[in-house]
Amino acid sequence: MRLLLKNYFKNDMRVISSKPSVIWSYIILAFFSVFLLFFIGSMVALFAQQITDDTLISSHAYGISLLIFMVSIFTIPQVFNRLFSNRDLALLYTLPIPTQKVYWSKFIYNFIGAPLLFFLLSTFILIVFGISSGAHYLYYPIGIIMNLLFVLFGMCIAYILNLLLVQIIPTNKAKELFTALTALSGLFVYFSFQFLNINTSSDDLNAIDFSAFPAIPSWLPMQWGGRLLADSYHNQFTGITILNVALISGLTIIFILLSSFLVKKAMLRGWIQFNETASRRRKKNKKIHKQKAKISGRIYWIGKKEWLMISRDLREWMSLLPALFLIFPFVALNGFGSWSDLQSSPHLSWPTLQFCLVFVFTIMTGMFAATSIAREAHAIHLLKVLPIKSSEISYGKYWMHIFLFSALVIFMQIVAAIIFNWSFISTILGLLAVIYYLIGSTAIGLMFGSIGAKYNADNPQNRLSGATSFLLMITLFFYGALNLIPTFIVFTPNEFITIMVEEFSDLGFPSFLIGLLESRVELGWPVYLLGIIVVGGMMYLFTWICLKICSKNVEKGDVITFDD
Secondary structure, three states: HHHHHHHHHHHHHHHHOOOOHHHHHHHHHHHHHHHHHHHHHHHHHHHHHHOOOOOHHHHHHHHHHHHHHHHHHHHHHHHHHHHHHOOHHHHHHOOOEEEEEHHHHHHHHHHHHHHHHHHHHHHHHHHOOOOOOOHOOOOOHEEEEEHHHHHHHHHHHHHHHHHHHHOOOOOHHHHHHHHHHHHHHHHHHHHHHHHHHHOOOOOOOEOOOOOHOOOOOOOOOHHHHHHHHHHHHOOOOHHHHHHHHHHHHHHHHHHHHHHHHHHHHHHHHHHHHHHHHHHHHHHHHHHHOOOOOOOOOOHHHHHHHHHHHHOOOHHHHHHHHHHHHHHHHHHHHOOOOOOHHHHHHHHHHHHHHHHHHHHHHHHHHHHHHHHHHHHOHHHHHHHHHHHOHHHHHHHHHHHHHHHEEEEHHHHHHHHHHHHOOOHHHHHHHHHHHHHHHHHHHHHHHHHHHHHHHHOOOOOOOEEHHHHHHHHHHHHHHHHHHHHHHHHHHHOOOOOHHHHHHHHHHHHOHHHHHHHHHHHHHHOOOHHHHHHHHHHHHHHHHHHHHHHHHHHHHHHHOEEEEEOO
């Protein structure tokens, strides 16, 4: 095992030494880490002074939960790369080395990475917290041991999750997986800070209302660790304390052994099934060649081809991240009330969430659809010689983007309806309102994508010219603002209108908007349905014009500018 670890280390050092830019990036990262530690230490010291005995257990339990989450998220791509996608795996199977030793050597070497960094960071936070709040001296050694156990626990979770990921993600996509999970962890940390901000008392900005946090069940290991650290903080050890130590240690050992057993079986079975699958694939290919090819539904197959191009590369989804940051200012706003107010008041939560979703999805779908034309790259020349109309290309790409984002909207609306206690009619109307925006924003994106598409092999993710991106963003903002009032009037549920009219009058909303809402209720369903038909017809005409322009541009050819 020691020789294996030495071999892993030599290989990594050889790769790093061959790239001076990587060495400099590590040096710069270490330099900025010093300032980051100073900032984190200052925040922890201020936080420690506000902690009371009542919130000591819950604060430690949430800290342990965050530690396990971050270790798991950052260890998943590392394990995925070093355990499944490394080319030395095939060589290790041919050597007279037990599979168990291969696993443990990989496990120890994977610890020297993100898990070790998080262990050191959590230890630093624990020491600063203890010194600032005056903890007992036993708090430090027990806390360090607990940190190590929970880091190992997070690593085991990462190993087990990798057994699922390796079934659906190709092993050559390790870098894309790391990028996606890093972005996910960044979003999680941001929303965690926003949740703390929302639950901070307005009278004392340093006082956090832990009672508003969802309680962690007592049977979870995070709660055991919180109680253990709280007991060591006060030097008050009981039989429950010893039981918590035994439970945490035993659970960590069980997960280590379980992950070792499962990964060992998966590695062996995966190697056997790979060969079996290859032989089955050859037999299946022979049968396929005997069948006659059938082509039907060209618009459908253009859309399916678009989906395959999107799903094959995780970096395709990274173009959505800039639009997600546009929701952050709205998340931070408390103008419509606190989190508990939104949960108990559907007439507040419904317009607030719908406004955020409409704004974000308008930008997301428009920008994502605009990259669809340039995504074809050199394959655009192949589409010209196929018996496919340019309008079929436009409509095929259009329906796939609508279907893709509508599925995401449906999921988010259902989750929001469960959390905020919306009625069935309110959920359906909110879903229709967001999809109504998607219909136009997707068409706008395709139109601009056919005007300013570009492709650069060195930077394949940059698929729009600078001027086109700027004009597209302005157009999407204008489109969103122009449709805001008719969408609000048409899709607002009747059950909220009476309450909203009273509150909007007090807040100083325009009188004509309040009058339109009241008139919609008084005139009844016939006029309401007529309004839906008029608004839907206008959107259909607008979408048809945008797709017509896109089809004309595709038909002219030379729709993509290829940069050398």
